[in-house]
Amino acid sequence: xxxxxxxxxxxxxxxxxxxxxxxxxxxxxxxxxxxxxxxxxxxxxxxxxxxxxxxxxxxxxxxxxxxxxxxxxxxxxxxxxxxxxxxxxxxxxxxxxxxxxxxxxxxxxxxxxxxxxxxxxxxxxxxxxxxxxxxxxxxxxxxxxxxxxxxxxxxxxxxxxxxxxxxxxxxxxxxxxxxxxxxxxxxxxxxxxxxxxxxxxxxxxxxxxxxxxxxxxxxxxxxxxxxxxxxxxxxxxxxxxxxxxxxxxxxxxxxxxxxxxxxxxxx
Ligand SMILES: [Zn+2]
Numbered sequence: 585x586x587x588x589x590x591x592x593x594x595x596x597x598x599x600x601x602x603x604x605x606x607x608x609x610x611x612x613x614x615x616x617x618x619x620x621x622x623x624x625x626x627x628x629x630x631x632x633x634x635x636x637x638x639x640x641x642x643x644x645x646x647x648x649x650x651x652x653x654x655x656x657x658x659x660x661x662x663x664x665x666x667x668x669x670x671x672x673x674x675x676x677x678x679x680x681x682x683x684x685x686x687x688x689x690x691x692x693x694x695x696x697x698x699x700x701x702x703x704x705x706x707x708x709x710x711x712x713x714x715x716x717x718x719x720x721x722x723x724x725x726x727x728x729x730x731x732x733x734x735x736x737x738x739x740x741x742x743x744x745x746x747x748x749x750x751x752x753x754x755x756x757x758x759x760x761x762x763x764x765x766x767x768x769x770x771x772x773x774x775x776x777x778x779x780x781x782x783x784x785x786x787x788x789x790x791x792x793x794x795x796x797x798x799x800x801x802x803x804x805x806x807x808x809x810x811x812x813x814x815x816x817x818x819x820x821x822x823x824x825x826x827x828x829x830x831x832x833x834x835x836x837x838x839x840x841x842x843x844x845x846x847x848x849x850x851x
Pocket of ligand 1: 816
């Protein structure tokens with residue numbers, strides 16, 4: 585009993601800290617990193633099926649569990665996911681629901697990998713960048729096998745609504761899509777768009793939104809300042825912070841089996 589009490593007390597205080605008990609503070613660095621592993625991705629998929637919960641919900645229980653070592657080792661089971669989920673809901677409802685919303689925005693609308701099977705990527709989130717002043721890389725770069733603009737299609741990862749489209753000095757031709765759970769998926773440096781998208785237009789997961797390019801780092805029309813690639817950014821928002829970058833790397837890894845093949849039709 586003493587063990588249990590200490591355990592719960594520990595949870596209560598640590599969970600309070602990770603959830604930032606002040607209302608609407610920016611999500612923690614831990615949340616923004618979205619760090620998983622190959623093993624963790626498998627565990628996540630299994631547990632979501634076993635508990636019949638979304639991946640976002642499972643993560644909103646599991647991440648605090650892991651960070652604060654609420655279970656022995658890093659084990660996630662359907663049973664302890666349900667147990668700690670119920671505990672958080674009972675004792676930290678507001679903060680837990682806020683975290684759950686944020687994880688859902690990132691995870692619960694994912695359907696497809698944004699590019700074809702030949703495209704590669706590494707974890708470069710928060711690496712230093714220098715164009716437009718010293719800053720951090722808010723995204724993940726997906727590289728084609730050949731440095732060719734306009735040939736590699738980019739697919740929408742989610743359903744959603746076009747929120748932004750057009751030129752940005754840093755992003756070149758870009759499109760920003762807001763998914764149903766509130767995630768913002770930002771695709772940049774496109775060579776061109778697949779069609780004349782308008783702000784407010786509905787997009788379906790898997791729709792081709794454009795082609796990989798090398799646009800940006802200058803005024804409208806600037807090309808060729810860097811190698812052809814897709815810059816993918818994923819953002820969540822809270823009431824006070826409209827644009828919070830999360831690391832897309834493990835999100836992309838979770839979609840490895842969801843790469844689409846694209847066949848150019850004969851003219
Ligand atoms: Zn980038």
